[in-house]
Amino acid sequence: MIKKRITIKQVAKEAGVSTQTVSRVINNRPDVAPETRQRVLQVIDELGYRPSHIARSLIQGRSRTLGAVGYGLEYFGPSRTLSGIEQQANELGYSLLLSLLRQPERNDVEQLFRHMLSRYVDGIVWAVPEIGNNRDWIRQEIPQLSVPVVFLSTQPRPNQSVVAVDxxxxxxxxxxxxxxxxxxxxxxxxxxxxxxxxxxxxxxxxxxxxxxxxxxxxxxxxxxxxxxxxxxxxxxxxxxxxxxxxxxxxxxxxxxxxxxxxxxxxxxxxxxxxxxxxxxxxxxxxxxxxxxxxQDMVELGRCAVRELGRMIEASQQDKAVIEPKTILLQPELxxxxxxxxxxxxxxx
Missing domain, CATH: 3.40.50.2300 (Response regulator)
Structure with missing residues (x-):
């Protein structure tokens, strides 16, 4: 039988404190008395409480989740690139939300971005190759997004962060x-x-x-x-x-x-x-x-995540201006x- 999920209200009631105090303990805030912190932590352990990922995202202002949009896993390059994205995200402490396009030529990406943002991703790596006019949506969609985006394997454009092999x-x-x-x-x-x-x-x-x-x-x-x-x-x-x-x-x-x-x-x-x-x-x-x-496609993916991490950190600063970059990785004969x-x- 599946147990009911323990809520923050139950923890607060059992510990005799407010839900705000429990939240401060969960997020390791300093403004909690040591004895109160100890009591709340003990109740959390006894009840087996696990804070909701989305709730923590709302509290902290970030989810530690990255979105990645890819295509062409049957090809060597794209599959290795996605492997690099996953490796670097894991090393930086991010989980990964992956979406694969079946039709890379599509320009209707509004629903895809809506899905990513509903999961509170901190940023997005767009790892779909530039094919035909499948970048026409950028001018309309990117200014509307509340999170940074890094593009892979695409022609560099003003005001966009791009990572590509030369x-x-x-x-x-x-x-x-x-x-x-x-x-x-x-x-x-x-x-x-x-x-x-x-x-x-x-x-x-x-x-x-x-x-x-x-x-x-x-x-x-x-x-x-x-x-x-x-x-x-x-x-x-x-x-x-x-x-x-x-x-x-x-x-x-x-x-x-x-x-x-x-x-x-x-x-x-x-x-x-x-x-x-x-x-x-x-x-x-x-x-x-x-x-x-x-061409080191694993490094391409890793580099994209490092750049996205830089942009995310910059966006957390007050009045931050995120400068886009174009990074070209050099191939080897x-x-x-x-x-x-x-x-x-x-x-x-």
């Missing part, structure tokens, strides 16, 4: 590596170009090629899946049989590109070099092991066997 730098890094190895005809398999991150990686590829005035029209659009990488490499080689390298904008598509190369009898890296993006754990075990751009120097190719 995808453009990563795309440039991957392409420059191929150029430095002596490759000249470098193709690109992008992610879906309605994703901001995919466009940034393409811009990085273009930046590197412009530095050496190499043509940059060898482009095929993928959808982050291995199947699209397989199709993409086939299309590129049909267009330019002399293409000698490809920057593939994520490791899953690179896996498909490796399969396509094998089917066509194209040797990697002897005939064609490949560089991916993400450094998923399996990329070191591809055949051949995949050169890639590593990981060189493996899929992009060796031309001079080291077998038979040359």
């Amino acid at each position: 995808n453009r730098s990563g795309g440039r890094m991957a392409t420059k590596h191929l150029l430095d190895q002596g490759y000249q005809n470098i193709g690109l398999i992008t992610g879906p170009l309605d994703w901001w991150e995919a466009r940034q990686r393409q811009l990085g590829w273009q930046d590197a090629l412009k530095e050496v005035t190499t043509e940059n029209n060898l482009v095929v659009e993928g959808d982050w899946t291995a199947e699209s990488g397989e199709r993409g490499l086939h299309q590129l080689l049909e267009q330019r049989p002399d293409m000698d390298a490809v920057f593939v904008c994520n490791d899953q598509m690179a896996l498909g590109a490796l399969r396509s190369a094998r089917q066509r009898g194209v040797r990697v890296p002897e005939d064609l070099a490949l560089v991916g993006f993400d450094d998923i754990p399996e990329s070191a075990y591809f055949y051949p092991p995949l050169s890639t751009v590593r 990981v060189v493996r066997e899929s992009s060796v120097e031309i001079s080291r190719k077998v038979g040359e």
Whole structure:
């Protein structure tokens, strides 16, 4: 049989004090006599009273709960990002209220925010990638919110706090590596170009090629899946049989590109070099092991929560002005066997 929940009124009655005194004891306020505090604590222990989370939130002005809105747990990056959010929230003493979007393109987020605020969250991490126009709601909704919000993986905008990986730098890094190895005809398999991150990686590829005035029209659009990488490499080689390298904008598509190369009898890296993006754990075990751009998605999530914590603390100060920040995390090139120097190719 489930016991009835003990209320603060019952504690006050049993201890012979007011409910305000019990509240002061619960919140460790100094304005309570030691003997009164001891008596209230003893009654709390005897009755097994546990203060309501929401009630404590109302009393203290904060809930120690963060909201997180995510999408795409089937993808490596978003799942690792949410893991980082949870880890850092736990370390800072916050619990996490998670909502997952099934349709990241949606602009109707009013109900979602209403749900978060009804649970008295202290702040929100928006971990949904920027796709199409799914940020159009920001101008209307954000000024109405009573809690700070940090956005992940989105184009920086005025008066918003954004934490993102520098995808453009990563795309440039991957392409420059191929150029430095002596490759000249470098193709690109992008992610879906309605994703901001995919466009940034393409811009990085273009930046590197412009530095050496190499043509940059060898482009095929993928959808982050291995199947699209397989199709993409086939299309590129049909267009330019002399293409000698490809920057593939994520490791899953690179896996498909490796399969396509094998089917066509194209040797990697002897005939064609490949560089991916993400450094998923399996990329070191591809055949051949995949050169890639590593982005620390766990750290991305952790950094977002640290920034949100800073904003929450600032909001507690009288007349506080919360300065928004844009934080760009730098990716790292990981060189493996899929992009060796031309001079080291077998038979040359």
